[in-house]
Amino acid sequence: MNEVIDQTLRGAELVVCCGAGGVGKTSSAAALGMTAASYGRKVVVITIDPARRLAQALGLTALGNDPVQVALPETVPGSVHALMLDPKATFDGMVARTIKQETLQRALQGNHVYKLLTNAFHGMQEYMAVERLFALLEDKRFDLVVLDTPPTTNVLQFFDAPERLARFFDRRIVRWFLPSGEGSRLKRLLSGQSAAMLLIQKVAGEDFARDLQEFFGTMGGLADALSQRAAALGGLLARNSTRYVVVTGPEESRIDETLAMVELLKRRAYRPSAVIVNRVTPETMAPEIAPAAFTAPAALLAEEHSLFSMLAQKLDAQRSALLRRANLERAQIDRLRARLGETLVRVVPRLDVELDSANGIFVLARALA
Amino acid sequence: MTEAAAATLARDRTLNLFAKPMTYVTGKGGVGKTTIAAAMALLAADQRRRVLVCELGSDGHLARLFGRTIDHEPTSVSPFVDAANFSAEEGLVATLTSVLPVERIIRAVVQNRVLQMFMETAPSVREAVLLDALGRHFQAKKYDNIIVDLPASGHAVTMLGVPQMIMKLMRRGPVAKKAEALEAEIFDPARAQILLVALPEALPVQETIELSQKLVAATRMGQVGIVLNSSAPHLVDKKEQALLDKIKQEAAQGSELRRHALHLLQAAERDEKALRELAQATGLPVFRLPRIEDANGFQDILGIAKAALASYVA
Numbered sequence: 200m201n202e203v204i205d206q207t208l209r210g211a212e213l214v215v216c217c218g219a220g221g222v223g224k225t226s227s228a229a230a231l232g233m234t235a236a237s238y239g240r241k242v243v244v245i246t247i248d249p250a251r252r253l254a255q256a257l258g259l260t261a262l263g264n265d266p267v268q269v270a271l272p273e274t275v276p277g278s279v280h281a282l283m284l285d286p287k288a289t290f291d292g293m294v295a296r297t298i299k300q301e302t303l304q305r306a307l308q309g310n311h312v313y314k315l316l317t318n319a320f321h322g323m324q325e326y327m328a329v330e331r332l333f334a335l336l337e338d339k340r341f342d343l344v345v346l347d348t349p350p351t352t353n354v355l356q357f358f359d360a361p362e363r364l365a366r367f368f369d370r371r372i373v374r375w376f377l378p379s380g381e382g383s384r385l386k387r388l389l390s391g392q393s394a395a396m397l398l399i400q401k402v403a404g405e406d407f408a409r410d411l412q413e414f415f416g417t418m419g420g421l422a423d424a425l426s427q428r429a430a431a432l433g434g435l436l437a438r439n440s441t442r443y444v445v446v447t448g449p450e451e452s453r454i455d456e457t458l459a460m461v462e463l464l465k466r467r468a469y470r471p472s473a474v475i476v477n478r479v480t481p482e483t484m485a486p487e488i489a490p491a492a493f494t495a496p497a498a499l500l501a502e503e504h505s506l507f508s509m510l511a512q513k514l515d516a517q518r519s520a521l522l523r524r525a526n527l528e529r530a531q532i533d534r535l536r537a538r539l540g541e542t543l544v545r546v547v548p549r550l551d552v553e554l555d556s557a558n559g560i561f562v563l564a565r566a567l568a
Numbered sequence: 569m570t571e572a573a574a575a576t577l578a579r580d581r582t583l584n585l586f587a588k589p590m591t592y593v594t595g596k597g598g599v600g601k602t603t604i605a606a607a608m609a610l611l612a613a614d615q616r617r618r619v620l621v622c623e624l625g626s627d628g629h630l631a632r633l634f635g636r637t638i639d640h641e642p643t644s645v646s647p648f649v650d651a652a653n654f655s656a657e658e659g660l661v662a663t664l665t666s667v668l669p670v671e672r673i674i675r676a677v678v679q680n681r682v683l684q685m686f687m688e689t690a691p692s693v694r695e696a697v698l699l700d701a702l703g704r705h706f707q708a709k710k711y712d713n714i715i716v717d718l719p720a721s722g723h724a725v726t727m728l729g730v731p732q733m734i735m736k737l738m739r740r741g742p743v744a745k746k747a748e749a750l751e752a753e754i755f756d757p758a759r760a761q762i763l764l765v766a767l768p769e770a771l772p773v774q775e776t777i778e779l780s781q782k783l784v785a786a787t788r789m790g791q792v793g794i795v796l797n798s799s800a801p802h803l804v805d806k807k808e809q810a811l812l813d814k815i816k817q818e819a820a821q822g823s824e825l826r827r828h829a830l831h832l833l834q835a836a837e838r839d840e841k842a843l844r845e846l847a848q849a850t851g852l853p854v855f856r857l858p859r860i861e862d863a864n865g866f867q868d869i870l871g872i873a874k875a876a877l878a879s880y881v882a
Contacts (some may be wrong), residue, residue: 207880219597219598220596220597220598220720221596221597221598221599221720221772222598252847253771309843311736312737315691315692315733316691317736323691324810363689364689365683366688367684367685367686367689367690369685371682371685372682372686375682375683375686392701395683398668398677399744400741401669401741402667402668402669402741402742402743403738403741403742403743404738404739404740404741404743405741406735406738406739406740407738407739407741410737411638438610443585444628448598451609451635451865451866452632453631460799462878490824491824493824493825493828494825496814496815496819496825497818498814498817498818499811499814499818503811503814506807506808506811507811508802508817510808510811510812510829510832513802513804513808513832513833514825514828514829516802516826517802517828517832518824519830520801520861521861523861524861525863545781551834553769553770553771554770554771555770555771
């Protein structure tokens with residue numbers, strides 16, 4: 200196995216894949232899973248909002264929190280399961296565990312604020328991924344979890360999601376919106392929370408104010424559970440068996456983004472164990488040879504020769520452009536290596552397969568390892 | 569439809585980019601949305617239009633592209649072109665001012681740590697503030713065109729749905745009214761349009777088709793077309809394709825000629841497939857922007873993208 204990939208997978212229990220959108224993060228996460236499986240690991244890959252065809256390639260047809268087995272060649276000793284995170288179902292499940300009374304649960308389902316929170320909370324997907332993560336790490340069917348993080352604008356948003364959600368349910372916020380049972384009516388009128396509710400009634404409407412009160416009244420107890428999760432995640436992310444992989448491309452802007460991302464990770468004391476530079480022009484890795492002119496194959500007919508000379512010009516233009524591109528990419532990869540060290544960077548060439556089948560991803564896995 | 573026919577189809581149609589004063593650019597992550605948005609802005613400036621190109625709270629794609637800091641307040645990046653990256657933190661006071669009745673209350677809200685925390689974490693507050701900042705610049709009519717570099721697919725659909733969601737949630741009161749006015753202003757189909765960006769690969773094409781359909785359901789704004797970014801830089805016609813096929817058969821295995829012929833053929837086939845699938849599934853005109861193989865630096869990329877876009881624009 201390639202050394203960079205080997206050091207990433209050996210002894211790993213959790214592999215967190217980070218990267219900007221469009222670099223092949225999800226397919227790389229799946230390929231890493233397959234690589235691990237070919238070394239006998241029992242892997243589960245958590246994906247979030249993958250492209251439909253990629254989901255199909257992994258045998259996933261619908262959102263669901265139950266892992267589905269991915270079809271692999273029989274020679275592979277391990278196994279890969281995958282699941283497409285369903286944030287709403289995960290959240291409902293968590294609420295059901297925390298709030299035991301059925302009447303309260305039913306009231307929540309009709310509550311507009313609750314609906315909004317499950318659909319639009321900034322970081323809800325990220326948080327729910329964390330919830331699933333803990334469940335799967337406990338699952339005896341698997342010995343390695345590969346997590347494909349959602350394409351956030353900032354990688355830290357993912358790690359901060361539980362804390363953020365916990366802050367939303369902070370006691371001070373909850374108390375603000377709750378009808379206070381204590382004190383005289385006059386005292387309540389003069390107190391802050393009353394003024395806040397009046398203000399919300401005024402600007403956001405009475406219905407909303409009622410929904411908000413009901414929501415915080417029911418969900419207020421979630422704060423403790425969420426804070427515990429946030430703390431547990433902090434511990435999990437700092438474990439030695441948790442590995443970080445940054446997926447990127449060879450373009451200047453990608454390398455810039457990657458270096459910035461690695462810095463952010465390091466600030467949290469998370470050190471990436473691999474940076475995968477994906478879809479590199481194959482010429483980048485070939486030795487430079489002065490190109491010779493294209494000559495027509497002997498089998499061409501006489502009348503095809505003039506067309507060939509025109510085509511040869513296009514082929515030549517294509518080749519020179521590719522070689523120039525290869526030079527630029529090589530310079531970018533060198534820059535990355537100079538900053539991060541040789542032992543971190545794994546370069547994967549652009550493959551001539553579409554990643555819309557399990558076989559396509561298996562080809563990527565072989566190139567990776 | 570053959571690739572050549574599809575290319576002709578795209579050439580016949582001109583991309584009417586600047587007829588509407590607001591254009592939202594979106595697509596799958598990593599397809600080059602920001603580059604297209606910035607190139608559009610430079611092209612508009614060439615036509616002597618005053619233009620604002622902006623992002624909604626991104627981590628600074630435009631700044632990287634223009635090689636300078638770009639903040640909440642629009643700043644000139646090129647003659648006739650201003651750029652901004654709206655920030656929810658900086659826009660909050662202005663947005664509160666438009667819904668809260670009294671300045672004293674606004675100050676109290678902004679200075680209160682608990683309410684601040686609530687604002688920072690509450691769902692959609694951030695998106696609403698960013699859209700409101702956009703709305704203010706649109707209303708000020710300082711620019712002939714505003715080009716918005718939206719987030720990637722799913723996030724873009726969520727973002728465009730925020731005013732409607734607020735209306736549903738609050739039903740009455742000043743905030744709901746405000747959301748309704750904002751929606752009528754910045755998502756007005758008569759004045760605003762969407763431009764999609766895609767790549768000629770299976771997964772991005774599929775995601776673009778799904779995105780286009782979701783946008784039809786989520787907004788009344790029309791889609792002006794799809795830019796197929798990173799398409800094959802060299803077009804080959806039918807005859808050339810036939811000859812390339814022959815070279816594939818006749819040239820020695822592993823020879824450079826065969827390898828490059830295959831490459832040329834594959835690029836053409838990928839394009840043709842992408843053009844056909846996108847056009848058939850969405851009914852939108854597709855405009856190919858050739859892959860920039862060897863641009864040196866961001867200025868170069870922008871210049872090439874602008875020139876390519878210019879060939880389609882009336």
